[in-house]
Amino acid sequence: MKFSYLTILIALVFNFSYANDNWPQFRGPHGNGVSSEKDLPVEWGKDKNQLWKSKIPGKGWSSPIVWEEKVFITTAFKDKEDPVQDSAVSAASNNSGNRIRPDQDYRFEIYCLNKNTGAIIWKQLAYLGKPGIITHIDNTYASETPVTDGKHVYVYFGMVGLYCYDMAGQKIWEKNLGAFPSQANWGTSSSPIVYEEKLFMQFDNEENSQVIAMSKMNGEEIWRTKRDEISTWSTPFIWKNKFRTELVTGGKKKRSYDPENGKLLWELDMRGGRDITTPTANEEMIYMCNEERSDGGGILFAVKAGATGDISLDPEVDSNEWVAWTLPKSGIAMASPVLLNGYIYALERRFGRVSCINAQTGEFAYKKQKLESAKAFWASPWVYNNMIFCLDDTGTTHVLQAGPEFKVIASNKLEDQFWSSTAIGEGVLIFRGVDFVYGIGNKP
Numbered sequence: 001m002k003f004s005y006l007t008i009l010i011a012l013v014f015n016f017s018y019a020n021d022n023w024p025q026f027r028g029p030h031g032n033g034v035s036s037e038k039d040l041p042v043e044w045g046k047d048k049n050q051l052w053k054s055k056i057p058g059k060g061w062s063s064p065i066v067w068e069e070k071v072f073i074t075t076a077f078k079d080k081e082d083p084v085q086d087s088a089v090s091a092a093s094n095n096s097g098n099r100i101r102p103d104q105d106y107r108f109e110i111y112c113l114n115k116n117t118g119a120i121i122w123k124q125l126a127y128l129g130k131p132g133i134i135t136h137i138d139n140t141y142a143s144e145t146p147v148t149d150g151k152h153v154y155v156y157f158g159m160v161g162l163y164c165y166d167m168a169g170q171k172i173w174e175k176n177l178g179a180f181p182s183q184a185n186w187g188t189s190s191s192p193i194v195y196e197e198k199l200f201m202q203f204d205n206e207e208n209s210q211v212i213a214m215s216k217m218n219g220e221e222i223w224r225t226k227r228d229e230i231s232t233w234s235t236p237f238i239w240k241n242k243f244r245t246e247l248v249t250g251g252k253k254k255r256s257y258d259p260e261n262g263k264l265l266w267e268l269d270m271r272g273g274r275d276i277t278t279p280t281a282n283e284e285m286i287y288m289c290n291e292e293r294s295d296g297g298g299i300l301f302a303v304k305a306g307a308t309g310d311i312s313l314d315p316e317v318d319s320n321e322w323v324a325w326t327l328p329k330s331g332i333a334m335a336s337p338v339l340l341n342g343y344i345y346a347l348e349r350r351f352g353r354v355s356c357i358n359a360q361t362g363e364f365a366y367k368k369q370k371l372e373s374a375k376a377f378w379a380s381p382w383v384y385n386n387m388i389f390c391l392d393d394t395g396t397t398h399v400l401q402a403g404p405e406f407k408v409i410a411s412n413k414l415e416d417q418f419w420s421s422t423a424i425g426e427g428v429l430i431f432r433g434v435d436f437v438y439g440i441g442n443k444p
Contacts, residue, residue: 021426026145051439052118060142066425076141079105102131122169132159132179135187143189158188180205183231225262241305250275269312273297277336291333300330325362336380347377365404378419
């Protein structure tokens with residue numbers, strides 16, 4: 001009897017810690033932006049509920065992650081500032097479509113901060129050298145979010161390398177996946193994820209696209225599946241549905257793989273577009289979209305669990321055996337959608353608008369409501385305590401009441417520029433701006 005109670009207690013403690021205390025990857029413990037935290041602020045600003053503000057050098061659009069008292073974040077910056085050479089590189093970039101050419105050595109670094117104070121616990125230089133590819137001036141060389149399992153931290157710098165550290169900052173292993181050009185030299189942003197004993201990389205580019213599974217202990221390859229795909233920027237998603245666990249990847253076609261062996265389970269033609277967002281899902285359906293471009297896209301698809309084979313829709317058809325419904329002109333672009341209590345919340349990038357969609361039917365509960373003073377949405381929304389939090393790039397977080405009625409609860413301002421998605425630790429929100437990293441929590 002004592003053993004039984006002890007076993008239950010250990011299980012409860014472990015599950016509570018993983019669900020509530022930690023934010024171990026892009027968009028949280030389940031990759032969907034949903035937190036079960038309750039004791040978090042609804043209002044904050046410079047003089048309200050701001051616990052700390054810390055400066056780290058360089059620039060990166062990678063999101064922070066949190067494990068217990070540690071926050072992990074990556075950055076990249078030039079090793080030596082040279083005003084003459086920087087001016088020449090800037091002129092060359094502007095003359096080539098706003099691209100940054102890797103003509104100088106960069107420092108690719110990972111920082112570990114204290115969650116409650118923002119103090120630097122440790123930092124490590126992962127790589128010093130020239131970036132492997134050209135990137136867009138609006139992108140960075142540190143746009144991939146790290147992932148941790150609580151024992152190790154895994155960091156990928158696009159086309160530079162994959163690095164594993166222990167929680168004290170000691171490098172365990174590193175792996176070079178090669179360097180290949182991206183579409184239109186826009187750069188990279190697809191983050192690694194961990195599931196059980198495997199580390200997964202969606203490695204899409206213009207020459208050699210693959211999805212790769214490696215041992216998280218030593219980086220050794222377990223399986224590799226080639227993809228008929230061009231560059232994508234979305235992060236793969238683990239979907240635990242009522243039938244099985246799937247590894248779902250983005251692209252011109254969304255594809256699902258068996259995480260055990262890399263076997264293709266199903267694929268869906270997205271009808272054009274550019275893929276940056278990750279899906280959201282429940283046990284019954286997965287909801288996927290991409291950004292509308294000149295060749296199409298921007299359609300939100302609801303796919304049923306158990307799909308097999310090519311489930312692409314025939315022309316002029318909006319559903320089939322496996323696709324429950326489609327919603328054209330969804331508005332989804334850069335920010336990934338979030339699902340809560342049967343409704344999907346979608347943010348437009350350019351116009352500061354939000355939509356609420358019935359997840360069962362694909363119908364709008366409310367459509368493209370303008371949030372007052374809202375600018376572009378790049379960061380993905382998050383959820384806690386039955387509220388939706390939407391961070392625009394000027395630093396305003398618009399707080400919405402969850403449900404089919406459009407209702408704004410609060411509007412909170414931080415003076416910075418934000419493209420990174422927010423992380424959540426026990427009692428603390430972690431914001432990553434261009435200039436600073438911020439810790440937000442309820443002050444006594």
